[in-house]
Amino acid sequence: MNRLARAALVLTGLALPVLPLAAQHAGHAMKKGADPIAAAVSAPTRTPKNVVRDTYRHPKETLAFFGVKPTQTVVEYSPSGGWYSEILAPLLRDKGTFYALQPAGSYVDGYKKFLATQPAAYDKVKLVIYPDATATIPAGSVDTVLTFRNVHNMVMGGKEADTFNAFFTMLKPGGTLGVVDHRLPESRDTALEKSSGYLKVSTIRRIAQAAGFEYVGASEVNANAKDRADYPKGVWTLPPVLAEKDVGKDKYLAIGESDRMTLKFRKPVK
Structure with a gap:
């Protein structure tokens, strides 16, 4: 060579x-x-059965609409089994603060078990029992309060005023309240809100505004035009619950999860 x-x-x-x-x-x-919300949605700690439901719940777009950022202090009210907590915990772990405001009752132990499944990822989640320990979240300290498919439970239990007032107290002036829930057409009988799991947009706006919130706007990201909101066992007829079991199962699976409103409110700046 x-x-x-x-x-x-x-x-x-x-x-x-x-x-x-x-x-x-x-x-x-x-x-x-990289988009931090997209990274959190793609977190390897998420369970596959929850990831499959992203097609109905659109977490990336929903959290972006609510303006959630990794540096914020965020409260998720009634996280239940942790579907959104799987995303919020890694998103807020390093630079923010994440409170899981779990109503007292059967879901508390289940949520503790959820936190134990990924201790390295969920170690900074602050579990607070509602209403018993709500005051441990300092008044006026929270950037964003989020509640996903929970307001219908408040309405059915007559707890909506107290709960929204608690949200208002913990939020900073200018802070955001983000609400996702099953949507009842405005033309339907309001009495259905007490049994069907569906609520009218006007009802949630009225509850929020009575607590002092300003309405900011809505997104159709979680809309589902296939949902008639008129089923034998209410919203629970649809997946993931499928309350009718095998009766009409294929039909309800084809509809998918419910038609949902996605509403944004703000605590006024005085």
């Missing part, structure tokens, strides 16, 4: 690592500029 050939071989060998190194730097740049 002559000198020129050896030089060419050496240069070729030295050049080979350059492309992977450049690609590596590009990868780091992409990570730095």
Whole structure:
């Protein structure tokens, strides 16, 4: 091998690592500029059965609409089994604060078990029992309160005024209340709100405004035009509950999860 050939071989060998190194730097740049909500939605700690339901719940778009950021103090009211907590916990772990405001009762132990499934990811979640320990969340300290498919339970139990007042107290002036719930058409009998699991948009707006909130706007990201909101066992007829079991199962699976309103409110800045 002559000198020129050896030089060419050496240069070729030295050049080979350059492309992977450049690609590596590009990868780091992409990570730095990545959408933190998208990263949290893609967290490897999420359970596969929950990920499948993203097609109905649109967590990335929903949280973006509510303006959630990794530096915020966020309260999730009634996280139940932890579907949204799987996303919020890693999103807020390093730079923010995440309170799980769980109503006293059967879900508390289940949520504790959920936290124990991924202790390294959920170690900074602050579990607070509602209403017993709500005052441990300092008044005026929270950037965003989120509640997903829970207001219908408040209405059926007659607890909506007290709960929304608690949200108002804990939020900072200018703070956001984000609500997702099953939508009842405005033309339907309001009495259905006490039994069907569906609520009218006007009802939630009235509850929020009575507590002092300003209405900011709505998103149709969680809408489902296939949902008639008129079933033998209310919203629980649809997946994931499928209250009728095998009766009409294929039909209800084809409809999918309920038609949902996604509403944004703000605590006024005085």
